[in-house]
Amino acid sequence: MEKAIMSHNRHWKKQKYQELFHRDIARKLITQIDYKEIEVLQGIRRSGKSTIFRLIINHLMEIVNPCSILYINFDDPYFSELWNDSKKLYSLLELSEKINGIKPDYIFFDEIQNVEMWEKFVKAIYDNEVVKKIYITGSNSSLLSSEYAVSLSGRYLKTIVYPLSLREIYQIEKIDSYFELLENTPKVLNIIDDMMEFGSFAEVYKKQDREYKRELILNYYETIILKDCVANHGLREVKQFKELTKYLISNGASLYGYSTISKALGINENSIKNYIYALEDSYLYHELKQFSYSLKGQIRSKKKGYLIDNSFLGNISFRFASNRGKLFENLVYSELCKGGGELFVFNDGSFECDFLLKKENNLIAIQVCYELHSGNRDRELKGLVEIEKKFKVSKKVLVTYNQEEMVEDMEIVPFWKYFWK
Helix, strand or coil, X not given: CHHXXXXXXXXXXXXXXXCCCCCHHHHHHHCCCCCCCEEEEECCCCCCHHHHHHHHHHHHCCCCCHHHEEEEECCCHHHHHHCCCHHHHHHHHHHHHXXXXXXXXXXXXXXXXXXXXXXXXXHHHHHCCCXXXXXXXXXXXXXXXXXXXXXXXXXXXXEECCCCCHHHHHHHCCCCCHHHHHHCHHHHHHHHHHHHHHCCCHHHHXXXXXXXXHHHHHHHHHHHHHHHHHHXXXXXXXXXXXXXXXXXXXXCCCEECHHHHHHHHCCCHHHHHHHHHHHHHCCCEEEECECCCCHHHHHHCCEEEEECCCHHXXXXXXXXXXXXXXXXXXXXXXXXHHCCCEEEEEECCCCEEEEEEEXXXXXXXXXXXXXXXXXXXXXXXXXXXXXXXXXXXXXXXXEECCCCEEECCXXXXXHHHHCCC
């Protein structure tokens, strides 16, 4: 285990981690280093949680002894003997001090959900002030929902990590000003095209070879399905679960009810709900409810489902490969998630508004249309006109691929401009 610990902590040799993409969240977390609270990073597998850890470690190396920083990734089989006994986690602190002669003050535990009852260990070292700062990550939203994790209430700050945002990609591509954005429109549109098909997982974004990108995406998908969904939730009917997942992906951005899916696939409604919960827990998929001031109305109404990253749409479901409208709508959903706030959909049968974003006590109506033309213009604008008659909205926006104008108080804006802000 000593060699495994050393391999995880190359910074002990005072060498910073290289070739890391900038992440906005890392900058925010660096400003919170002196906060006492445990920093909990959650998000879909491969979204960049480990990279954020390395960015923080690089910063810490400038102000503390690198040997006082301990990083462990519990996905590594070398640490499997610790998975069933959280008490053994203390041995990591002891071994770290034994190896380099310095007590760890900053600990980074990646994929901590692999360790049973990890919460007891973390709570103990936090309450007893054994270290100065604790950082943990997990690939499941239920990481903090167990009876043991409840005891951590008030002791942690939670951050959701998503794949690269468009804003972060602009920074990677050295598009640092609005002038440069306008000057590089062809390049920007190529970026959007790539995101629509291959999403924005950092490792996928780095690659140029399209087949290699696809292989990575399929690998991510299988790992999330089998490890984060099937194994973590003890799902027995794996074939049935995979069939439902394919169905949801193939019918993404469409209204559905559980009874409709049940009839289509021959799966009972309770199983469907459990499967969707497993998908949501892994951050792969999210079910949006209809906006209503009544909680009962939200629960009873039909839902719409979206994937957190477009890579799975174009590469798992061939039905989506050429459907640019659906790909574009999911891409807008993904970017809206990264910006924060609470998202809803609305469709009462007479008109539809794709998204209602509730943020800072404001309600923003957002319609999505890849290309606005004479055949769909009235319908798309109607969604924004009618929604205001039902709910008080602070802003009405129609997001397009590359069209821009103002229609009364409705802003029609290209995706690449809207998410620049």
